[in-house]
Amino acid sequence: MITELENEILIEKRSETSNCISVKNVTISFKTNGKGTFTAVKDIDLDIKKGEIVSIIGHSGCGKSTLMNSISGMVRPTFGEVTVNGSRVTGPGPDRGIVFQNYSLLPWMTVYRNVYEAVDSVLKNKSALEKKEIVEYNLKMVNLLQHKDKLPGQLSGGMKQRTAIARAFAINPSVLLLDEPFGALDALTKGSMHVELLKIWNLNKRQQTIVMVTHDIEEAIFLSDRVVVMNDGPEATIREIVDINIPRPRNKKDIVHLPEYMEVHDKLLSLLVKNLSIEDVIFE
Numbered sequence: 448m449i450t451e452l453e454n455e456i457l458i459e460k461r462s463e464t465s466n467c468i469s470v471k472n473v474t475i476s477f478k479t480n481g482k483g484t485f486t487a488v489k490d491i492d493l494d495i496k497k498g499e500i501v502s503i504i505g506h507s508g509c510g511k512s513t514l515m516n517s518i519s520g521m522v523r524p525t526f527g528e529v530t531v532n533g534s535r536v537t538g539p540g541p542d543r544g545i546v547f548q549n550y551s552l553l554p555w556m557t558v559y560r561n562v563y564e565a566v567d568s569v570l571k572n573k574s575a576l577e578k579k580e581i582v583e584y585n586l587k588m589v590n591l592l593q594h595k596d597k598l599p600g601q602l603s604g605g606m607k608q609r610t611a612i613a614r615a616f617a618i619n620p621s622v623l624l625l626d627e628p629f630g631a632l633d634a635l636t637k638g639s640m641h642v643e644l645l646k647i648w649n650l651n652k653r654q655q656t657i658v659m660v661t662h663d664i665e666e667a668i669f670l671s672d673r674v675v676v677m678n679d680g681p682e683a684t685i686r687e688i689v690d691i692n693i694p695r696p697r698n699k700k701d702i703v704h705l706p707e708y709m710e711v712h713d714k715l716l717s718l719l720v721k722n723l724s725i726e727d728v729i730f731e
């Protein structure tokens with residue numbers, strides 16, 4: 448007879464070996480206006496295990512969103528394939544919640560309605576009361592309950608982004624795809640959203656797979672198990688995948704003093720920043 452805890456560990460161990468997302472030999476080219484093609488990313492191979500948090504980092508325009516969109520199903524690979532939970536991705540699906548950098552809220556619906564519609568279309572077997580509770584819980588989490596009746600046009604950039612985050616969290620998908628989700632937020636809100644994200648991940652027994660595009664090295668280290676560093680495009684490839692071996696739970700204030708943190712921070716900086724210092728210019 449095994450205990451509940453042993454059972455959970457067994458499940459976790461089993462899931463550690465199974466890939467949730469598999470990007471196989473993916474190349475993505477776009478048609479350009481002048482009848483040519485532009486290859487954004489080339490020959491990408493990336494396996495992400497169930498329950499992993501993986502960040503994608505790289506310079507602006509290198510193809511992070513393109514790679515992410517091949518997982519969300521918004522962009523079809525020109526070559527290669529992406530599978531999620533064993534099924535080939537052919538379009539968006541309710542198993543993947545997405546937060547874009549440009550919010551993507553429906554402008555004619557209130558904050559409450561934007562979240563409710565998503566919950567209503569995905570969690571069909573919940574009662575109306577349960578759906579209302581889920582929406583309110585998630586709006587409270589992002590501090591927007593008091594603004595629930597506003598339209599997107601009446602919100603600040605950060606508030607729009609928080610609405611989009613609440614909407615993605617509310618449907619509790621097995622895969623959460625976050626494209627610079629916290630980019631528009633002030634440092635304090637960003638910090639508390641990081642904690643909320645990890646809280647939700649823990650509540651789901653760390654079984655939810657999270658892929659996040661970011662420009663923020665500290666954010667990537669705090670949240671991730673691995674950081675995928677991309678080369679510049681066109682024809683961008685994966686430059687290196689860096690493991691973040693910092694034990695969880697992580698405390699933002701404490702981890703920065705750990706040798707593992709400093710080592711991985713240095714490594715990411717040197718992979719991403721070409722010139723770490725500038726020569727003083729001497730005017731004669």
Ligand SMILES: Nc1ncnc2c1ncn2[C@@H]1O[C@H](COP(=O)(O)OP(=O)(O)OP(=O)(O)O)[C@@H](O)[C@H]1O
Pocket residue numbers: 477478479485487505506507508509510511512513514680
């Ligand atoms: N639909 C499209 N048609 C043509 N080119 C595209 C399309 N989508 C993306 N690209 C090009 O692909 C390249 C990668 O774009 P992508 O948005 O993936 O970069 P990114 O790394 O996410 O950038 P950022 O960090 O600035 O958001 C860019 O050169 C972009 O212009």
